[in-house]
Amino acid sequence: MTLPQTIAVIGGSGALGGGIAARLALAGLCVVIGSRTAERAEAAAEALRRETGCARVRGCANCDAAATGDLVIVAVPFASQDETLRAIAPNVAGKIVIDTTVPLLPPKVARVQLPREGSAAARAAAALGPDVRLVTAFHNVSAQKLRSGGPVGCDVLVFGDDTDARSSAVVLIEALGLRALHGGPLANSAAAEAMTSVLIAVNRRYGVAEGAGIRLTGIPEAVA
Amino acid sequence: MTLPQTIAVIGGSGALGGGIAARLALAGLCVVIGSRTAERAEAAAEALRRETGCARVRGCANCDAAATGDLVIVAVPFASQDETLRAIAPNVAGKIVIDTTVPLLPPKVARVQLPREGSAAARAAAALGPDVRLVTAFHNVSAQKLRSGGPVGCDVLVFGDDTDARSSAVVLIEALGLRALHGGPLANSAAAEAMTSVLIAVNRRYGVAEGAGIRLTGIPEAVA
Numbered sequence: 001m002t003l004p005q006t007i008a009v010i011g012g013s014g015a016l017g018g019g020i021a022a023r024l025a026l027a028g029l030c031v032v033i034g035s036r037t038a039e040r041a042e043a044a045a046e047a048l049r050r051e052t053g054c055a056r057v058r059g060c061a062n063c064d065a066a067a068t069g070d071l072v073i074v075a076v077p078f079a080s081q082d083e084t085l086r087a088i089a090p091n092v093a094g095k096i097v098i099d100t101t102v103p104l105l106p107p108k109v110a111r112v113q114l115p116r117e118g119s120a121a122a123r124a125a126a127a128l129g130p131d132v133r134l135v136t137a138f139h140n141v142s143a144q145k146l147r148s149g150g151p152v153g154c155d156v157l158v159f160g161d162d163t164d165a166r167s168s169a170v171v172l173i174e175a176l177g178l179r180a181l182h183g184g185p186l187a188n189s190a191a192a193e194a195m196t197s198v199l200i201a202v203n204r205r206y207g208v209a210e211g212a213g214i215r216l217t218g219i220p221e222a223v224a
Numbered sequence: 225m226t227l228p229q230t231i232a233v234i235g236g237s238g239a240l241g242g243g244i245a246a247r248l249a250l251a252g253l254c255v256v257i258g259s260r261t262a263e264r265a266e267a268a269a270e271a272l273r274r275e276t277g278c279a280r281v282r283g284c285a286n287c288d289a290a291a292t293g294d295l296v297i298v299a300v301p302f303a304s305q306d307e308t309l310r311a312i313a314p315n316v317a318g319k320i321v322i323d324t325t326v327p328l329l330p331p332k333v334a335r336v337q338l339p340r341e342g343s344a345a346a347r348a349a350a351a352l353g354p355d356v357r358l359v360t361a362f363h364n365v366s367a368q369k370l371r372s373g374g375p376v377g378c379d380v381l382v383f384g385d386d387t388d389a390r391s392s393a394v395v396l397i398e399a400l401g402l403r404a405l406h407g408g409p410l411a412n413s414a415a416a417e418a419m420t421s422v423l424i425a426v427n428r429r430y431g432v433a434e435g436a437g438i439r440l441t442g443i444p445e446a447v448a
Contacts, residue, residue, distance in 0.1 A: 112412045118338065153441045157422065184425030188336045191422045194415035198381065199440070201408030208442050216426060217377045218366075218436040 001171045003029065004096075008069025010034040010062050010076060010088060013044035016100060017075030019146030020138065023176040025054035026149050032058055034065030041065070052149075067091040071172070073098045075138070078105065078120060085127035093131040096165045099124040100138040102196040110201040112194040121159060121189035133165035137173060137180070139192040140199060142211030154213025157183035157192045181216060225395045227253065228320075232293025234258040234286050234300060234312060237268035240324060241299030243370030244362065247400040249278035250373050256282055258289030265289070276373075290315040295396070297322045299362070302329065302344060309351035317355040320389045323348040324362040326420040334425040336418040345383060345413035359384035359393040361404070363416035364423060366435030378437025381407035381416045405440060 007024050011017040012033030024031045025048055033048070035041035041059030048057045059065075066072050066088035072095055076084045081101045101120040105113045117123050121136045128134055137158040145152040156178050160166035166182060173180035183192065195214060202212045231248050235241040236257030248255045249272055257272070259265035265283030272281045283289075290296050290312035296319055300308045305325045325344040329337045341347050345360045352358055361382040369376040380402050384390035390406060397404035407416065419438060426436045 110408055110412075112342075112408075112414045114338070114342070114414060118336075181426060182429050183422045184334055184336075184429075188334075188418070188422050188425060190336045190338060191415060191418035194412070194418055198407045198412050198415045201412060202405060202440060202443070205406050205408075206443050208444070210442055212440050212442040215439050215441050216423070216436050217439050218432050218434055219426070219430055220432070 001168060003172055003175055004070035006030045006032060006068060006070050008032045008034055008065040008072045010065060010072060010074045010084060011080075012059070012065075012075065013040050014075055014077075015143035016138065016146070017073070018044060018048070019143040020073055020075060020100075021048055021057065022052055022147045022149060025052045025057050027176050028054070030056045032060060032065045032068045034060065034062035037061060038064070063088055063091055069095070071096045071098070071168075073100065074124075075100045078103050081120060082123060082127050085124055089128050089132065092128065094133070096133045096135060096168055097124075097128060098135045098137050098169050100136065102139050102193050104197065110197055110204060112197045114190055114194055118187065119190035120193050121186045125186060133160075133162045134186065135160035135162070135165050135169040136186065136189040136192075137169055139189070139196050140214050141178070142213065144211065152178055152213065154215050156180045159183045159186050159189040159192070161186045181219065225392060227396055227399055228294035230254045230256060230292060230294050232256045232258055232289040232296045234290060234296060234298045234308060235304075236283070236289075236299065237264050238299055238301075239367035240362065240370070241297070242268060242272065243367040244297055244299060244324075245272055245281065246276055246371045246373060247402075249276045249281050251400050252278070254280045256284060256289045256292045258284065258286035261285060262288070287312055287315055293319070295320045295322070295392075297324065298348075299324045302327050305344060306347060306351050309348055313352050313356065316352065318357070320357045320359060320392055321352060322359045322361050322393050324360065326363050326417050328421065334421055334428060336421045338414055338418055342411065343414035344417050345410045349410060357386045357389035358410065359386070359389050360410065360413040360416075361393055361397060363413070363420050364438050365402070366437065368434065376402055376437065378439050380404045383407045383410050383413040383416070385410045405443065
């Protein structure tokens with residue numbers, strides 16, 4: 001399975017998007033950072049080029065980034081998810097979109113508050129429409145650890161009804177040095193989305209500064 | 225914090241209830257196995273006495289077990305949860321009840337299907353009423369590994385709005401040789417409940433015969 005040539009990160013000027021973009025750049029992939037404005041995107045791209053020493057990072061407005069990417073990763077706050085996905089939908093038809101949205105509703109972010117539709121994944125599917133090959137992932141990985149480029153010490157669960165798209169996402173995420181595992185259909189995304197609030201509760205309770213993660217036990221090492 | 229003197233396991237003749245009862249017996253605690261009939265309960269208790277060599281295990285009908293236990297653990301299928309909890313409610317007022325129910329809806333048990341109320345925990349709270357000190361736990365632990373008495377290799381996340389009750393449950397579960405972690409309020413139970421379907425999907429996909437589990441990473445060892 002070949003990796004996509006150019007990957008867009010919508011919301012790439014944010015913490016999680018920036019962390020993912022850094023990993024992509026360090027893996028030698030061509031990255032287009034999307035942000036609300038081209039200026040913010042280009043500033044984030046410039047910071048990332050300096051930090052990683054990778055020249056193949058540029059920035060542009062979200063819709064242009066979505067149009068340019070062969071595969072599109074979306075990392076925006078829950079409150080912006082619907083609007084952002086509807087805006088980029090015309091530019092991602094037929095493409096694999098990896099949505100990372102977690103339904104955190106401030107101020108109670110340590111409390112599970114899944115949306116009426118069941119998951120942020122279900123909301124993404126509704127916003128993007130049936131022509132998009134939707135996958136979800138990266139719900140439980142610390143942005144900070146992603147950005148550092150070092151080991152994250154946890155797994156990335158990957159969900160999707162399109163199993164080929166899901167497999168492509170698993171291959172891509174493993175190319176970033178992370179262990180990615182098939183978590184099942186899109187409906188199962190609710191588990192990882194909800195787990196993020198549990199991890200925030202755990203971070204507070206146990207004083208985990210770098211962010212707790214989850215690792216699945218009992219998986220044969222051969223698939224790691 | 226002292227451990228409860230007698231612990232009832234409602235549904236203790238089932239796989240998960242039997243596994244928990246075995247751990248309790250091996251930890252030297254006094255166990256009352258509850259089942260639909262006193263006969264089934266006593267048969268399960270007899271099997272457990274032989275298997276563990278612990279004499280302090282007995283069996284009786286669910287409601288009698290609930291009345292006898294100082295702390296009550298409920299391990300029944302989702303389809304029986306509401307009926308069972310309503311039946312024992314009068315016998316558990318003021319007590320800590322640890323509900324283990326996961327909303328698995330056969331035949332699609334590898335698909336997250338959280339109930340309309342948000343979680344099995346929310347359904348338990350409604351069935352038991354406000355006088356019960358409800359905690360939920362044991363959603364992601366293999367019954368087989370519990371029963372074996374050996375290391376389970378995963379964590380037990382514990383949820384509850386009554387933080388003292390939740391702390392008591394954590395202490396009890398750690399006394400069974402497991403790492404128990406505070407996962408936050410009862411609403412957060414949805415995350416662990418949903419994760420069970422993900423683990424079933426993972427078991428199928430990766431051929432994990434003994435059952436995958438989850439372990440939180442980044443937690444200081446001192447709390448383990």
